[in-house]
Amino acid sequence: MFGPNYKTQVSLPLRNTFFPQIQQFHFPLTSLSGKALTTIRACGDREISSRTFKKLPPSEWGHHFLTVPVDLLEMNALAREIDELKIKVKEMLIKPALGIKETKKRIMFVYLLVSLGLAGHFVDEINENLKQGFEAREEMMAGEDDLYTVSTIFWIFRTYGYDMSSDVFKRFQREDGTFKECLVADAKGMLSLYEAAHLETQTEKILDEALRFTPGQLELLAEGGNLPPHISRLIKNSLFIPQRYNNEMIFAKGYISFYEQEEDHDKMLLRFSKLNFRFLQLHWIQELETLTKWSKEQDLVAKLPPYFRDRMVECYFFAFGVQPQFSRDRVLAAKFFMLYTIVDDTCDRFALFPETKILVECMERLVPDSVDSLPDYMKPIFRFTLNVFEESKSMTRSEEEESYFVQGALEEEFKILMRSYIKFGEWEGTNTVPTFDESMEVKDTQIVIFAALLLSFLGLGHKDMELAYNWLKSRPKLVRAIARNTRLLNDMTGFEDDMNRGDEANVVNYYMKQHSVSKEETFRELNKMVRDTKRVVNEEFLKIAKTMPIHILHRALNCGNMSIITYRDGDGFTNPIGRFKDHMTSLFVDLMPL
The missing domain is CATH 1.50.10.130 (Terpene synthase, N-terminal domain)
Structure with a gap:
């Protein structure tokens, strides 16, 4: 759970010496304008161009990490001491x-x-x-x-x-x-x-x-x-x-x-x-350089209307649930979070329900030929998805890890995420208002905790990886509670934005309607649920720790903690300001003085 181990086989070595070359594709980042969200029209064919949506501000990090020098001699000296x-x-x-x-x-x-x-x-x-x-x-x-x-x-x-x-x-x-x-x-x-x-x-x-x-x-x-x-x-x-x-x-x-x-x-x-912290910071900057190059090459910003959250650095920050010593797994997790962000924003913020159904059907198959059935603006998204999964497979380091992906673990988790959009679309199409519990049951599947844990397990040896994977497949109460807590925090911090966009698929909204209570009373009750859920996580952790290796359980807690940090001061992922931004600056910009 705590701290790095530089000699692990899954850490990324120093750049220009034995730092591995990772296949890369892109997602360019541009400067944040600082302006409030504005309503604009999408460009493209006639139907798409008539669609209105909320333009989201780009990442303020831009290509910053392509220009940050890393002194390899300093890193080597730090490592020796x-x-x-x-x-x-x-x-x-x-x-x-x-x-x-x-x-x-x-x-x-x-x-x-x-x-x-x-x-x-x-x-x-x-x-x-x-x-x-x-x-x-x-x-x-x-x-x-x-x-x-x-x-x-x-x-x-x-x-x-x-x-x-x-x-x-x-x-x-x-x-x-x-x-x-x-x-x-x-x-x-x-x-x-x-x-x-x-x-x-x-x-x-x-x-x-x-x-x-x-x-x-x-x-x-x-x-x-x-x-x-x-x-x-x-x-x-x-x-x-x-x-x-x-x-x-x-x-x-x-x-x-x-x-x-x-x-x-x-x-x-x-x-x-x-010394330890400064070494890690230089290592993180190398990883961010790799990811920035990767994101720059795909150019989804140019290929898609600006309805999605351009948040590569924030995705990397969220991947900090993967422990410091597992560099490759953290990079993979960041890429997957970026993929999920694009897909989630497409389904939630822009796509019509018939388009979402076609996209979900294509995701079920995950074969290149499916792209022809998609609307033109969705084709880059589907190709991006295929590339992320192919790259994930290519970055596995052993037969055990390859078989782990061959089992379809990560793909299946992604498909579970996608199917939830169909359910909410059906409810909306029939004017069905689900109960709070019904909405939570479906919404919990949209949380990427399970997928993030699958990626974090790659750093384990074969025996522990198999044990961890089988445990996760059982949908343990511990991980379900973490996912539930993340969903509550996500929807509470995003409630106003969802309502302003006319998106009623928010658990706060469903609770208010089911119980005919005010927003203030609803937030009081949901905050109680958050605290109760944290207690469940602690209790389950102590129970499972008697039979499950502690380093596996710490991975689950780490992923849950990143959600708590992200939503502690509002929706830090969508609007990376305040303490959320301060955390990233402290880790990735302000180097530890020696």
Whole structure:
């Protein structure tokens, strides 16, 4: 789940040395004008040119990443120093922890590695330390009255699938079940309790109480002016997105800055984390250069009316659910997200239902000859689809991966996505208003979580890949809950835009109609559903972690987290402004200073 491993066979090596040549096609990006959406008419044959739609602004990134220089000598120097520091930290992790006090320190050290974005270098060592620590948890927690320590140990165990009891927090409660007011004086402890509480399941009242107690108090602490600025900043960031629901590298960028301001920071670890992050940033820029070239060559911007979201860089950002070390899989995921964006916008924003039916029928077959049955403007979309799937197959690295695609896994997921448009079109054509649950059942299939996970599984070995694929085919409750949560967030943030376009196929709209309630009441209820769904995800994670490798489950959580980040401050994908844009700038533009 956490951090890179540069020696994995599926990472993209350095450009101009052993950086692989990837077949590329394109999707050019142009500068953002900054103007509001305007109604325009499509160009083309008479029928198409008479069709009105909302023009969406182009990506503001343009061809930026084609002009960003990457110093290969610097990358090689960074990699050498990183390898040297890895040896030192590994020695610290494999050294036997003598006594319960040392075991406790070791678990806290693991949390530090996770937060600094370094844990991926030490997967086996961390797993072994957590296994030993969990066996000694009773003794480790006996008499421990430091809120920060208890909360942090709870967080790290739960994050790695160990079902540590939330009863450890009873020592900080009064007899009536509320938390002691004296805890408020401990800013770091309060923040850690807040973070731990986001790992709650459906039946843990004590963590529910912690989430009632901590946010307001933390806001007062952060705004009160009495805390060091770096602690206030960390609190504000966590109140915006808790660590449990953040992307590991977004969190690491902020935590490295926080850690540097801590008086007792370890200079070697700080250096290691900065080198690691900067190396990754240069690597991400290389990937973005590859994708920008790929998108530029296809020229769909020129071939299609501007009804679709031109969001290559945003698609790459969404692909950050694929872990840092799996470069090829992240690039494939970004391309698939771009494909889905084009198809989704075509069906939702522009195509007539008869055209959508023809497109879906062609997607069911996925053979080149089908293109002749499509309207002219859809032909580039279908060819684009065929190219993406062909390229995905060509980029597999082994017979196991090839057979994985031969089974039609990714193609089948894509077809499931496409079929949902038929159902909504039929409802609209017959003036049928589905219930909220009916709409959610169909809408959940439009979420690309399942397809994204299929792509992320390519980085696994044959045994784990087969295990993960069979698990995903069973439509596990964990992944269905993540998809449901994504759908709720998507439709809530996109509600106004959908209604303005006359698109009533939105779960907010269906809930309002079914229950005859206001938009405000509907949002209150759906936000409750979002929180309940998160609890389900946490609970299922702990159940499945007993039998499923944790690195497989972390892939699912990572994909879900990218949805939460994307929709946290509005629809960041459609309108990449505010914090969403800040995240991309922080990762891809503002290099980590050394």
